[in-house]
């Protein structure tokens with residue numbers, strides 16, 4: 001079974017464990033989940049109102065924009 005999840009965050013959240021900081025990925029692109037590995041930097045120039053799909057090699061393509069049929073996301 002597979003599922004597609006849309007992440008809107010463009011950066012991690014800090015989790016304090018004692019005196020130590022752990023950075024938890026919220027963008028969904030980290031290859032070291034649940035920790036941030038810096039991959040969120042790829043999302044910095046994503047314009048509002050559009051949805052992108054990221055490939056394993058880090059490339060992305062636009063799969064939806066505001067006003068389009070949402071079913072197009074699943075088939076992209």
Ligand code: FES
Nearest residue numbers: 011012025036040
């Ligand atoms: S928040 Fe996802 S890699 Fe940094």
